[in-house]
Amino acid sequence: MGLSIVRLRELYERPHIRKLTRYSMVSVISTIVSQGSLFITFGVLRLWSAVPANVFANALATVPSYYLDRWWVWGKSGKSHLLKEVIPFWTMSFAGMALSMWTVWLASRWSVDHHYAHLLEAVFVNGANLFAFAVLWLVKFFLINKMFHVSPVVEDSEEQPVVDLA
Secondary structure (H helix, E strand, C coil): CCCCHHHHHHHHCCHHHHHHHHHHHHHHHHHHHHHHHHHHHHHHCCCCCHHHHHHHHHHHHHHHHHHHHHHHHCCCCCCCCHHHHHHHHHHHHHHHHHHHHHHHHHHHHHHHHCCCCHHHHHHHHHHHHHHHHHHHHHHHHHHHHHHCCCCHHHHHCCCCCCCCCC
16 A cells, blocks of 8 residues: 555654655756756757856756755755855756766757757757756765754754743
8 A cells, every 4th residue: 555644744754854855855946947947048049059058057056956955955044154065065066067068968969960950959958967967966965965964963853942041
């Protein structure tokens, strides 16, 4: 039989499952932003060739991804730490972008070499972008988990009581 609603809720209450679920949801949002902007800038408007449009789309998607991952997934608030959070996150994003640029270039080149219509080339380019980031998705989860690490005591508790010392 399938999982009951109660069992799903129990699974979601586990800190790592909740974190993985939220991370997945942020990835969906980031994917929608990157895929949408890539298809619009390359496939529809033809503003740039495949690789520059891909760089733009992924840089654009990285901004909400960083803030949603930091705040909603890992529960961090306040000012970001440049060396411990911002630079590692953007470094991982640029590493993913480099892989994505290569796969997008291959897909575009292949499409042009085979004389496919621009719309079909755009579909292949979007697929290549999606493939590259799917490969890196799980690796990034574990690396970001270390970067935004929150103590297990805070992760396991529901709401921390607010103590007014004034």
